[in-house]
Amino acid sequence: MKLRTGKFFIREGFRSLKRNSTMSAAAITSVIAALLVIGIFFIIVINIDYAATKLESQIEMMVYLEDGLSENIIDTMKTEIRSINGVKSVEFISKATALSNLEKNWGENSYLLEGLEGDNPLPDAFLITLSDPSDASGVALSVSSISNIEKVVYGKEELANLLNATYVMRMSSVVIILILLFISVFIIANTIKLTLYARRREIGIMKFVGATDWFVRMPFIIEGIVVGMIGAVVSTAILGAGYYYCSDLVKNQMIGFMSISLMPFNQIIISMVMLLLIVGVVIGAVGSLISVRKFIKV
């Protein structure tokens, strides 16, 4: 395509946008609405992923020991555990340390623990951190085969729940996003159809003086793409501003035992801009192609 032809297409595309300003505004609004919802789902999915990886990297394994083991045995066990593949570090927590940790955590309620020093019910334990959280079950298996171990505990179920939630969220997002895409394409196709109808004389003239099919189609496709792009820019601006505000608000809020924080703004914004821009342009182009194909038969 020659440069001047490109200019011709862009000029014609914008001209017809202006000419049907009401319909164009309607189309842009629907694209904005669709992209806003798509963007929100994107943010949710990304953040669940983000939380999951963060949680995975925090995973620790508690190994509770049988009562009354000698220091020698405990030392041997520690070395044995350290030699297991995937174990990053091992820390021994004696029942006394465990109790004082508990007292610290409970704060002013710690008087409830008074009197336990003599007959401490807490077991001795090893705290294991893992080099790769996906090895967790393998490490747990190896550790429990060592003798004198009562129980190996790690956030297996919590992790599974989280991954499960991510999956459900992803699937439902895909369905909703597909429906919204379909609606936007339909609305854009209708807008372009009106433009085509308004300009049918011009199209007729172009055809009998020998313009190629692509030459006739191109301005309308550009028009659709411009609608999609304007929609993308507006919705990114809204979502970006909203996210910036929310991530500040949510920062370091505690929900239950989990420390929640959103993915940092500058990490998410680029992928969001790219996603919405591409989706906007594609639905714009596809929408106009659909009506142009039907209309422009030579």
Next chain:
Amino acid sequence: MIQFKNVSKEFADGNKVLKNINLTINNGEFVFLVGSSGAGKSTIIKLLLKEMEPTAGTIIVGDKDITKYKRREIPYHRRNIGVVFQDFRLLQEKTVYENVAFAMEVIEAPPKEIRRQVPIILSMVGLSKKAGLYPQQLSGGEQQRVSLARAMVNSPSILIADEPTGNLDPDMSWDIMKTLSEINQRGTTILMATHASDIVDKMKKRVVEIENGIITRDEMRGGYSSEA
């Protein structure tokens, strides 16, 4: 050269508009196509422009069988054929100059070529002074001359005129016929479908009459009806 060989056209509803037509038009000829409405004149024009396909037969333009053209070759075929219509078909929001230039823009002619060619063609049809006006500021005859300029600006070798004087009063019609004669004298083949008997009678050109899908008369220097 335009050649119809055993061309038939039958519509989906079974209506046979053309029945085994044979017609040869040589380069540089001026041919009137006459006959009552619905006789098949516009079908012949549409077949030439490849707006529709014949049911049977071959149509040759230049030295190519146009019935064999693929869809993407059609635009290039049309660039060799200028067309004017009874209703002018000008773009109202464009000036005279822009209407003519538009025909060059859409076939991606270089801007330099457009700036050079449009004034030449406008002076040929006598509209140099009206280049900046809009179609509704012009008389019917002038509008038809704009559409003639648009048809000729890409220098086609064939000009098809479908009732070009149908909406014009007699004076303006003669203006147009004068311009068409000039175009013909420069070597362009002209095929003009018309009901204007006085024009056909006075021009003394080849007349092809078609009735009910059959060529009933083909006369050199003929009149509108066979008795004339």
